[in-house]
Amino acid sequence: MRDFWETHRWPPGERRAHWHILFTDEPAVHDYARAHAPLLDHHPELNPVPIEWLHATLQSIGPxxxxxxxxxxxxxxxxxxxTEPFEIEIGPAQAVRYGVVLALSPETAISQLFWTLRRATESVIGTKAMPPAPKVFRPHMALAYSGAQWDHDGLSHALVALRPPRPRITVTRVVLVHQAQTWRDKYHWTVIAKIPLGRSPRPCSRQ
Structure with missing residues (x-):
């Protein structure tokens, strides 16, 4: 595993807008994260994401x-x-290049949400102001960031053996945030807007 922070360092004080799915009111997701905590804490190379900052990034935008x-x-x-609310399943956890992540499924529904947000954001700030679009969007949420370069084979095997029951939740909104980085520790943010999925009291407008 590689050092996440060495390749993801932001300029001091910079804040970047992001579209997130947040899990503030999802105790089942909190319990699922806590079920992995003893294992993650056994590895000092990892920086676990605090429960209150758990998130799934849909789109990084920039300042x-x-x-x-x-x-x-x-x-x-x-x-x-x-776009109507939809159910997702969280997990399993897996060790990847820069940390430990939780899979999110179904990928198709989350990917459609990503592309909708991407196009809406581009319509305001332009394509060139956005990070390059991926060929395929792979949804996930970070459980821990790696703070070193190390052999994580033992962790990978332990994660396979752990496998607590996976929570299922309903995605009812997306959240636009101004995100900041505490280097070698975590990401945190202030909320700009909460956008519900589905029909609102006012008619849908066409762009």
Whole structure:
């Protein structure tokens, strides 16, 4: 496993807008993360994500002015007006190149959400202002970041053996945040906007 922080260091004080699925009100997800905590704590090379900062990143955007953030949120609100809430399953955990992540499924529904948000954001700030689009979006959520370069074979085997029951939750909204980085520790943020999925009281607008 490689050192996540060496390749993901942000300029001091920089804040970047992101689209996230958050799990603040999902105790089953918290319990699932806690079930892995003793194993993760056994490896000092890892920086586990605190329960209150668990998230699934849908789209990294970059720095946004307040006016641009408001416009991006409104574009997403219109774009998601007819996207209904959907159920996802979280897990299993797996050790990857830069840490430990939880799989999210079904990938198709989450990928569609990603592309909808991507197009809505591009409609406001332009394609060139966005990070390059992936050929395929692979949804996941981070459980721990690696803080060193080390052999994680033992951890991989232990994760396979652990396998607590996987939680299922319903995604009812996406959240636009201004995200900051505490280097070699965690990400944290302030919320810009919460966008519900599905029809709102006002009619859907067409872009």
């Amino acid at each position: 946004l002015s307040p006016a641009a953030a408001t416009a991006v949120a409104e574009a997403a609100r219109s774009a998601l007006c007819e």
